[in-house]
Amino acid sequence: MIKLSKIGRYEFLAEPFHCDFTNHLFMGHLGNHMLNAADFHSNDRGYGMHYLNTVNKTWVLSRLAIEMEEMPKAYDKFFIETWVDSALKSFTSRNFKVISESGQIYGYGKSVWAMIDLDTRQPVDILSVRDGLIKEYIETEVLCPIEKSSRVKMSAVPTPLCSIETYYTDVDINGHINSVKYIEHVLDLWDLSWYKEHCIKRFEIAYVAESHQGDKLHFYREQRDRDTDFNVRITKSDCDGKESEVCRCRVQFV
Amino acid sequence: MIKLSKIGRYEFLAEPFHCDFTNHLFMGHLGNHMLNAADFHSNDRGYGMHYLNTVNKTWVLSRLAIEMEEMPKAYDKFFIETWVDSALKSFTSRNFKVISESGQIYGYGKSVWAMIDLDTRQPVDILSVRDGLIKEYIETEVLCPIEKSSRVKMSAVPTPLCSIETYYTDVDINGHINSVKYIEHVLDLWDLSWYKEHCIKRFEIAYVAESHQGDKLHFYREQRDRDTDFNVRITKSDCDGKESEVCRCRVQFV
Structure with a gap:
């Protein structure tokens, strides 16, 4: 071979x-x-x-x-x-x-x-x-000249910007919410008029825990030092209403 | 050529x-x-x-x-x-x-x-x-042995099964809600437990009007003569709350 x-x-x-x-x-x-x-x-x-x-x-x-x-x-x-x-x-x-x-x-x-x-x-x-x-x-000589993900530190934003239900088409082969769906849901926190003026320079996501169909997802957003740079925390609440963190993201626009 | x-x-x-x-x-x-x-x-x-x-x-x-x-x-x-x-x-x-x-x-x-x-x-x-x-x-000799779409007749179902907002990732190049997104939203009317027992035999959709980001979509569902055969109507309401039809579907499961 x-x-x-x-x-x-x-x-x-x-x-x-x-x-x-x-x-x-x-x-x-x-x-x-x-x-x-x-x-x-x-x-x-x-x-x-x-x-x-x-x-x-x-x-x-x-x-x-x-x-x-x-x-x-x-x-x-x-x-x-x-x-x-x-x-x-x-x-x-x-x-x-x-x-x-x-x-x-x-x-x-x-x-x-x-x-x-x-x-x-x-x-x-x-x-x-x-x-x-x-x-x-292992290939160590070819460069990938962008920064590593850094830990997104986020304050305790009191109320979610939005909350969504999760459905059949959100779920992947493993029965969990598909990794890519979180990205799409985060991008949907800005509307069309924002994207008319801005495009995404950098997107970071850290997956903390799995979520399942039926979990409700909550999106908390906080602006960083620039007005085009944001942290996003996704949490889930299960049918008992218990809330826990699922992902943390950073989205930088230009 | x-x-x-x-x-x-x-x-x-x-x-x-x-x-x-x-x-x-x-x-x-x-x-x-x-x-x-x-x-x-x-x-x-x-x-x-x-x-x-x-x-x-x-x-x-x-x-x-x-x-x-x-x-x-x-x-x-x-x-x-x-x-x-x-x-x-x-x-x-x-x-x-x-x-x-x-x-x-x-x-x-x-x-x-x-x-x-x-x-x-x-x-x-x-x-x-x-x-x-x-x-x-035009190729007329090769068979496509499934029925044509028929007009889905639907009663005036009084209340939507669910209503959703439309976001940036729902919108296609033309600025309209993507044709495929309607299909996904319709499939999401049944949850994972239904899909554990059933799979889709036939899906029909007729597009009536375009919708845009910011429109709210409402999904009305009605069972046909069998309990695995459904009609679905999607309507939109704009910011004035005016409701109008967007799509009509039929979903047959086995």
């Missing part, structure tokens, strides 16, 4: 129905394509979901940061390159580079992943999988 | 994050892929959005019916074949066939499209575009 390169490169299309009113790809769909690229890359190299499911384990996305100079436009073909730049016992770090057909760099992404046991939902040692196979594919 | 065949065939992947908790592609994403196939097919043949936008016209989806024996599972490659089987002055009828890699037929779709002028929003004569170019690609 020929050993694959450390960096995987996957082609995507900015589908017209995945573009917003400005004719640019929605950030949520870009995030989805990054997760697809991560999935293809790890499956192709033997440490992806296909193998993990046979040993009752799964990858869990812990953090994702996306920083864009420009977004692909409707019908643009683009490529996502992805590689893992570190793998420790508890976490791996995976980078993304988004490139146009002509080689122009649209932007980058950085993500952090853990691995859990499907029964106990507890973290497992990533390096124990296939004798640390993932370490054969 | 080589003339393309009447039937176009496009490959898609049932992306893992586009699958529901049963591991099957969401009906909304299948609908989206059908619209993509229609878009690629008509662009490739010179009467698609790419050309129409240069003459200030656009296609408008009027009706869509999807009937499935089975849904692609996560990571399945599948093909959508699409062709136009009639083109009149005001409407064209376009069929879809969804096929697995091994040639198994998952199901079919039927759609009806009108063409409008982008300024007046009024219908235009489809056959006037490029001297009736579309007529060179």
Whole structure:
């Protein structure tokens, strides 16, 4: 078997129905394509979901940061390159580079992943999988020149900006609210008139806990030092009304 | 220039994050892929959005019916074949066939499209575009063995089952609520426990009017003669509270 390169490169299309009113790809769909690229890359190299499911384990996305100079436009073909730049016992770090057909760099992404046991939902040692196979594919020389996600510190905002119900189409294969849906719900905190004047420069999300269909989600928003820079906290309340944190985000506009 | 065949065939992947908790592609994403196939097919043949936008016209989806024996599972490659089987002055009828890699037929779709002028929003004569170019690609011999959409007659259900706000990510390139989002919102009228026992056999939607971000959508549901067969009406209310119909659907489960 020929050993694959450390960096995987996957082609995507900015589908017209995945573009917003400005004719640019929605950030949520870009995030989805990054997760697809991560999935293809790890499956192709033997440490992806296909193998993990046979040993009752799964990858869990812990953090994702996306920083864009420009977004692909409707019908643009683009490529996502992805590689893992570190793998420790508890976490791996995976980078993304988004490139146009002509080689122009649209932007980058950085993500952090853990691995859990499907029964106990507890973290497992990533390096124990296939004798640390993932370490054969660590790429440290290629740069991903955006900042890592930083911990979003948020004050105790007293009332949510909005609260939403969760439905069938929010739920993924694992029965949890889909990671990408949170991104979309956060972007929906600003309305069309805001997006007429601003576009997203950087989006960060840290996943704290899972939520399920039927949970109600609450969105708390707080402005940082600039009026185009925001923190968002998502909490869930279950049928007993108990509220707990699900995600924390930072959204920077220009 | 080589003339393309009447039937176009496009490959898609049932992306893992586009699958529901049963591991099957969401009906909304299948609908989206059908619209993509229609878009690629008509662009490739010179009467698609790419050309129409240069003459200030656009296609408008009027009706869509999807009937499935089975849904692609996560990571399945599948093909959508699409062709136009009639083109009149005001409407064209376009069929879809969804096929697995091994040639198994998952199901079919039927759609009806009108063409409008982008300024007046009024219908235009489809056959006037490029001297009736579309007529060179009419395929009438290949069967699409599902019923056409029928007019959904619905009683005056007094109260909506639910009402939702519309947000930035609901809006497409044209500034209207995305056709596929209505499908997702309708599917969300049933919760996870219903989908544990039932799957969708047939979905029909007729688009009556456009809605915009900020409109509130109201969903009225009525059971037909069987307890797995439903009509759904979607209305919008604008900021003045005036209510008007947007879509009408029929959803048949098995």
